[in-house]
Amino acid sequence: MKIKEKIIEMLLGFCAFITVLTTFGIVYILFSESYRFFKEVSIVRFITDKEWTPLFADKQYGIMALLSGTLLTSAIAMVVALPLGIIIAVYLNEYAHKTVRNYLKPVLEILAAIPTVVYGFFALMVVTPFLKLLFPEISGFNALSAGLVMGVMIIPLVSSLSEDALYAVPKSLREASYGMGATKFQTSFRVLVPAASSGIIVSFILAISRAVGETMIVAIAAGQQPRLTANPLVPIETITTYIVQVSSGDVVNGSVEYRTIFAAGITLFIFTFLLNNVSHFVRKRFKQQYE
Amino acid sequence: MTNEKNIAIEAKNVNVYYGTKHVLKDINIAIEKNSVVAFIGPSGCGKSTFIRCFNRMNDFIESFRKEGDIIINNKEIYDRSIQVEELRKEVGMVFQKPNPFPKTIFENVVYGLRIQGENNKKTLRETAEKCLRDAALWDEVKDDLNKSALELSGGQQQRLCIARTLAVKPSIILMDEPASALDPISTSKIEDLITVLKKDYTIVIVTHNMQQAARVSDKTAFFYLGDMVEFEKTQTLFTNPQKELTQNYITGRFG
Ligand SMILES: Nc1ncnc2c1ncn2[C@@H]1O[C@H](COP(=O)(O)OP(=O)(O)OP(=O)(O)O)[C@@H](O)[C@H]1O
Ligand SMILES: [Mg+2]
Numbered sequence: 001m002k003i004k005e006k007i008i009e010m011l012l013g014f015c016a017f018i019t020v021l022t023t024f025g026i027v028y029i030l031f032s033e034s035y036r037f038f039k040e041v042s043i044v045r046f047i048t049d050k051e052w053t054p055l056f057a058d059k060q061y062g063i064m065a066l067l068s069g070t071l072l073t074s075a076i077a078m079v080v081a082l083p084l085g086i087i088i089a090v091y092l093n094e095y096a097h098k099t100v101r102n103y104l105k106p107v108l109e110i111l112a113a114i115p116t117v118v119y120g121f122f123a124l125m126v127v128t129p130f131l132k133l134l135f136p137e138i139s140g141f142n143a144l145s146a147g148l149v150m151g152v153m154i155i156p157l158v159s160s161l162s163e164d165a166l167y168a169v170p171k172s173l174r175e176a177s178y179g180m181g182a183t184k185f186q187t188s189f190r191v192l193v194p195a196a197s198s199g200i201i202v203s204f205i206l207a208i209s210r211a212v213g214e215t216m217i218v219a220i221a222a223g224q225q226p227r228l229t230a231n232p233l234v235p236i237e238t239i240t241t242y243i244v245q246v247s248s249g250d251v252v253n254g255s256v257e258y259r260t261i262f263a264a265g266i267t268l269f270i271f272t273f274l275l276n277n278v279s280h281f282v283r284k285r286f287k288q289q290y291e
Numbered sequence: 292m293t294n295e296k297n298i299a300i301e302a303k304n305v306n307v308y309y310g311t312k313h314v315l316k317d318i319n320i321a322i323e324k325n326s327v328v329a330f331i332g333p334s335g336c337g338k339s340t341f342i343r344c345f346n347r348m349n350d351f352i353e354s355f356r357k358e359g360d361i362i363i364n365n366k367e368i369y370d371r372s373i374q375v376e377e378l379r380k381e382v383g384m385v386f387q388k389p390n391p392f393p394k395t396i397f398e399n400v401v402y403g404l405r406i407q408g409e410n411n412k413k414t415l416r417e418t419a420e421k422c423l424r425d426a427a428l429w430d431e432v433k434d435d436l437n438k439s440a441l442e443l444s445g446g447q448q449q450r451l452c453i454a455r456t457l458a459v460k461p462s463i464i465l466m467d468e469p470a471s472a473l474d475p476i477s478t479s480k481i482e483d484l485i486t487v488l489k490k491d492y493t494i495v496i497v498t499h500n501m502q503q504a505a506r507v508s509d510k511t512a513f514f515y516l517g518d519m520v521e522f523e524k525t526q527t528l529f530t531n532p533q534k535e536l537t538q539n540y541i542t543g544r545f546g
Contacts (some may be wrong), residue, residue, distance in 0.1 A: 038336035059439065098353075106546050176452070179346065179402040181380035195393050 033262035052226035054260045065226035068097040069236035072213035073147040080151025085158025090188045093166040112156040120220030123149035141223030144232035165199025215240035293365045299493040305359035315516045327494045329504035332514030338497045346382040351534045383461035387468040389448035391440035393477025398415040399440045403459035426454035513537045
């Protein structure tokens, strides 16, 4: 019996070890390949160049051209996901009848379960043609359509985490507010949302993180033209799209072109890593507040 | 429907159910204006349920059902024509556990005004000072109005909650065991406060502390298993109760 327990423990430990090992492996490769990249292309050029054309004869390595695409699509997604996510969370938490709630929550979960490739085609085939009616000058590939659809995809992430945070606000605070004659709306937005703000901020950060790393939707609908622009109507390229493009293409292993994907990847990694840390920090403070 | 001139709250044949559970049985009571009425009785006898009928805090409980009339300001408060927000501005409530908002002391006091759309700085400041003075808290916090209310002691928090309730200018204040989470000194401060506030407000207080009921209230109602057994002048009820049940309870033979 004891031996069996020991074996099980070792197996479980081994599984945990493998994930840790994988993480370290990925980080190691990212750093070592990027290091080689930056031996050939200076960091200054990487940051200050305005164009990203490593696959062309006239090679430029301005990551900003890709980063701007990522930030643009993410920003559009956030404009959709954050307000709607909060509103849905408040609605579910404070307004919705039990029955409505029981139907709405699974529907939201379905939204989160749709494969991103489906969202991508939806953006390209449905949303973009629709946007063309509003903005005739819009390109077939553009940041707006991809961003909007990505925002819809992220809504459930924001709404469910925000709802948890709202739900965790002590009942006594709601009673205090209602007891003074506040309406549901006032109680929600003047007491509950501020009291749950740390949890809501965490949901925002995770949502941004998700948007920055999203690949399929932007690869399908936003285009593959690196461009330093804030115009949402023209084709752009995000960091993730570029990585897909090069990985599935035929660049020579070990060439500078090949290493660009690691440099792009590490930029992305630094971004999401920072966001994760911020959210950890906020969450720690959140815990302390109600102890 | 009308109240008699000096009556603040009147309950007529009130029955309350949670689902099928009958928790208040045919209660009749008339609470006079500018008086303090104490509700006493063993745990689970329905004191909180009853006091929460007066500002309709029970509305949030789905299984809650009420029969009979509760009349405040000449209106049956569960009537369709009643706006519950307006009722709650008229009938304030202080809860068992101090529940200040995680905001500054100042913002806590003026919350009731802000939700009524009052944003004039001067008005807000004056009201805050007045209410904090009335709640006997001003001297302790006047230099820290922008500090978080959560940094106050429990007793100070409870007085802040009273100040916050006063700011809405209710005519009736309900207190459900307002001192049960506090130390003796804070408790006696709250009791002193109640005796002062009586001048301007009608106060209904639930308490498990019979000395407290005796100290602060003019009349006392004794509840037992959903019945209101006896409602009398406090002194009479404690010295010469009419019912054996009351006698047994106040002498500590059960409960
Ligand atoms: N939300 C609810 N749903 C169902 N039953 C409830 C609910 N709240 C209270 N009850 C029941 O109603 C009865 C009266 O409860 P209430 O809280 O009014 O008693 P109380 O006199 O205030 O007791 P205590 O002195 O412990 O505060 C109890 O039997 C309780 O179990
Ligand atoms: Mg109670």
